[in-house]
Amino acid sequence: MNAHRRQLVSLAHPVYLSLLASVASGIINTVWVSRLGGAAVAAVAVATNTENVLLGFALVFASGTTVLIAHARGARDPGALRAAVRGGWALCGLVTPLVVAGGLLLREPLARLVLGGGGSAALHLATAYFAISLPGMTVFFAQQLVDGILKGAGDTRTPMRLALLANGLILLCDPLLIHLYGVQGAAVSTVLCRCVALVAGLRVLGRGALLRAAGQARPAEPVPAALRRTLTTGLPMSADFTVRQAGALVLVAIVARLGVPAVAGYAIAYKVMYVATMAFYAVRQAAAIHTAHTRGTGKDARRDIGREAMLVSGALGLSAAVLFAATAPWIMAAFGAGPEVAHQGVLFLRCVGPYLLLMACFIALGGVFEGSGGAPALLGVTLLGTAVQLPLAHALSGLGLPGVCLALALAMAVQCGAVAVLLRRAGRQEAEVSFARVA
Numbered sequence: 001m002n003a004h005r006r007q008l009v010s011l012a013h014p015v016y017l018s019l020l021a022s023v024a025s026g027i028i029n030t031v032w033v034s035r036l037g038g039a040a041v042a043a044v045a046v047a048t049n050t051e052n053v054l055l056g057f058a059l060v061f062a063s064g065t066t067v068l069i070a071h072a073r074g075a076r077d078p079g080a081l082r083a084a085v086r087g088g089w090a091l092c093g094l095v096t097p098l099v100v101a102g103g104l105l106l107r108e109p110l111a112r113l114v115l116g117g118g119g120s121a122a123l124h125l126a127t128a129y130f131a132i133s134l135p136g137m138t139v140f141f142a143q144q145l146v147d148g149i150l151k152g153a154g155d156t157r158t159p160m161r162l163a164l165l166a167n168g169l170i171l172l173c174d175p176l177l178i179h180l181y182g183v184q185g186a187a188v189s190t191v192l193c194r195c196v197a198l199v200a201g202l203r204v205l206g207r208g209a210l211l212r213a214a215g216q217a218r219p220a221e222p223v224p225a226a227l228r229r230t231l232t233t234g235l236p237m238s239a240d241f242t243v244r245q246a247g248a249l250v251l252v253a254i255v256a257r258l259g260v261p262a263v264a265g266y267a268i269a270y271k272v273m274y275v276a277t278m279a280f281y282a283v284r285q286a287a288a289i290h291t292a293h294t295r296g297t298g299k300d301a302r303r304d305i306g307r308e309a310m311l312v313s314g315a316l317g318l319s320a321a322v323l324f325a326a327t328a329p330w331i332m333a334a335f336g337a338g339p340e341v342a343h344q345g346v347l348f349l350r351c352v353g354p355y356l357l358l359m360a361c362f363i364a365l366g367g368v369f370e371g372s373g374g375a376p377a378l379l380g381v382t383l384l385g386t387a388v389q390l391p392l393a394h395a396l397s398g399l400g401l402p403g404v405c406l407a408l409a410l411a412m413a414v415q416c417g418a419v420a421v422l423l424r425r426a427g428r429q430e431a432e433v434s435f436a437r438v439a
Contacts, residue, residue, distance in 0.1 A: 004290065004301065005308040011286035012279075012312070014160035015151075019278040021163035032174045033186050040183045043111075043125035047133050047187070050110065051140070056242040057099050058141045061091040062148035064234025066285075067371060069152025070292030078217035084152070085211065086219060087226025088145055091234075094227070096141045103134040125183045132184055136191030139198055146201040151289055153211065158204050162197045169193035236375035240366075240382045247386040254393050255404060262401060265332070265344025272331055272349070276320035276356060280363040283313040287367025295372050302368050306423060309364035317360025321353030344401055351405035358412040365419050377422050385415035 033040045065088030072080035103110070107130035111123050143166075147159035170193045177185035205211055219226070255266045287309040294301040324331070328349035332342040369378040389411030396403030 002308055004305050005312060007290050008283060008286045008305070008309055008312055011154075011156050011289055012282040014156040015285045016279050016282035018147075018156075018160040018163040019282060020275075021160070021167045032178050033183060036178070036182060039121035040125055043122050043129050043183050044186060047126060047129045050130075051133070051137075053242075053245060054099060054103070054137060055144075056238050056245065057095055058144040059238040059241055060234040061088050061095060061141075061230055062144040062234070063237040063288075063370070064088065064091070064148075064230040064232075065145060066148040066152040067233050067288060067292050067373075068230060069149060070154075070289050070371065071295060072214075073153055074293040074295060077220065078214040079220035081211075081214040082217050083219040083221045083226040084230070085149060085214065086223050087228075087230040088149065090223050090227040091230045092141055092145045096138055099141070100134055100137055103130065103137070107131065107134060129183050129187045132187035132191060136187065136194070139191060139194045143194055143198045143201060146198065146205060149205060149211070150201070150208075151285065152292070153208065154289065154293065155208075156286070156289070158201070162201050162204075165200060166193045166197035169196055233373070233375070236379045237370060240375070240379045243379070243382050243386055247389060250390055251393055251404070254390070254397055255401070257397060258400060261338075261340035262344045264341040265346075266348055266401060266404075268332065268341070269328075269345045269348040269352070272324070273320075273352070273356070276316065276324075277359070277363075279316045279320075280313050280360045283309055283316070283360075283364045284367035284370070287364055288371035289367075291368050291371025293371075302372055302423070306365050306368040309367060310361045313360040313364035314357060317357040320360075321356045324349040324356075325353060348401045348405065351402045352408070355405060355408040355412055358409060358416055362412060362416045362419060365416075365423065368423070369419070374422070378419070381415050381418045381422070384418060385411050388414050 033044045065084055068084035068087070069081055072078075072084055108123075108127045111126035111130065143162070147162070150156070150158050170189055173189040173193055174186060177189040179185070181188060221229070252263070252266070256263050287305055291302060291305050294305070328346040329342070331349065332345040366378050369375060389407060392407035392410055393404050396407045399406070
């Protein structure tokens with residue numbers, strides 16, 4: 001196996017399991033809360049979806065710190081590594097109180113906006129859940145930063161173990177705390193179990209030889225400068241995530257024009273697709289870390305890493321497309337979908353294959369850009385793709401879900417083409433710089 005491919009697979013598979021574990025916590029909560037009735041389920045659904053949106057804020061410092069630590073590790077510069085860690089914690093300390101305070105002040109309007117209407121049982125329960133879960137975002141954000149530091153140092157296995165620890169504890173604590181405190185018990189369970197994982201993660205950080213050595217080095221720059229560097233590095237990645245989330249919400253509104261069965265079938269099929277898309281994002285994170293490590297040594301291996309990342313992610317995308325097409329009826333039956341909903345879901349899963357394959361390649365290449373400081377250019381490509389995707393989906397929605405799938409595939413093809421052009425241009429610029437140095 002190619003050395004770059006071996007490293008990508010080694011880094012990616014723990015990340016994938018970690019991402020699956022993160023999704024599992026929301027599923028676990030929903031399963032236990034469902035015994036309390038529909039209003040309770042709606043409240044928890046609002047809270048978990050809100051957490052997904054707030055993750056975009058955490059990516060500013062978590063992803064920025066990962067890339068900066070990976071650069072410092074590759075360059076074997078303990079001073080830069082210590083500065084990156086300090087900058088990450090400083091930015092986390094700045095962002096977290098703003099998010100928590102703003103969320104607490106707006107928790108009722110936020111719940112009302114998502115649920116609609118006022119005075120309902122679901123609105124009351126969602127507001128009560130937020131009163132606990134939003135302060136608990138302090139723990140969630142800190143855990144994201146700990147994971148980012150470990151990943152930047154090349155350790156993707158510990159974040160996986162921490163995610164499994166937190167969600168294993170949630171599985172044990174949910175029944176008792178939900179029985180005692182209802183919906184609020186689910187929030188208490190999640191926060192307490194994440195606290196245990198955070199303490200374990202901090203202990204691992206304290207024992208790490210690389211970070212201990214960096215702690216004894218003189219920081220390469222003061223905290224304010226390190227904070228700005230982390231913000232500059234992480235902001236495009238956070239914005240990219242936010243744009244994608246917003247585009248996904250608008251796409252749901254477009255699909256809603258096709259009727260309730262289409263929306264329901266699309267929603268189920270899209271959740272099933274997470275099993276594949278999280279694998280693509282795991283390869284993306286691995287590519288970002290590996291690219292940053294090699295860039296720190298002064299070598300430019302972007303083209304080789306990009307090719308291997310595309311091969312790995314593309315193989316996963318092709319496998320998922322074939323699997324979904326073959327098993328779509330059984331998948332929809334497993335979710336208990338009625339005939340009309342099942343028909344729409346099967347139709348979507350059987351038409352979405354080209355989009356999945358193109359998405360796999362684009363997401364994987366995105367990691368190379370993030371790891372080499374090209375995240376702003378990648379954000380531009382994402383904006384372009386969203387600007388193409390939504391009007392196309394609106395125009396082609398008359399063909400039903402197959403038309404939506406076609407719009408997704410065409411927009412992703414545009415993004416793949418734009419990334420290929422950017423990568424080729426970057427390769428030419430690197431070659432010109434190398435030639436100038438030789439001359």
